[in-house]
Amino acid sequence: MQLFSALAPVIATVGVAAMLGWVATTWMRIRNGYPLDGQWGQALYPKRDDETIERVKLLTQENGQLRAELGSMKDRLQNVERIVTDSGHLLSQEIEQLRDRAN
Structure with missing residues (x-):
């Protein structure tokens, strides 16, 4: 229980950073005209x-x-x-x- 309490902020920070990275990557792809990826990696045109x-x-x-x-x-x-x-x-x-x- 103490281990989870100690790691919770680190896990939350990594999760938020991953989501922000995904949003930034998607925004840059849209802005520069690249196709978006679907759920299984296929290009969505x-x-x-x-x-x-x-x-x-x-x-x-x-x-x-x-x-x-x-x-x-x-x-x-x-x-x-x-x-x-x-x-x-x-x-x-x-x-x-x-x-x-x-x-």
Whole structure:
């Protein structure tokens, strides 16, 4: 009885660590697109019906459109940043020239 009382926290800690490891592994497999394993080790793949395939095509097209829009927004932002930073530098040069003329 004393042996069980002494080992109970260790057993509980190992059990919780094993469950957390399993959850983390499953989450990483889902996140990275790997198939999940069934109860006997067989790979579980999502169902592939016509509706799912069509949905994937639509999402792929939308993803491409959003990526193109994001690329154009990045280009526009770079232009705005260039204009803002160049204008600030030119403005400080003009102020210094005016100070030099005043002196």
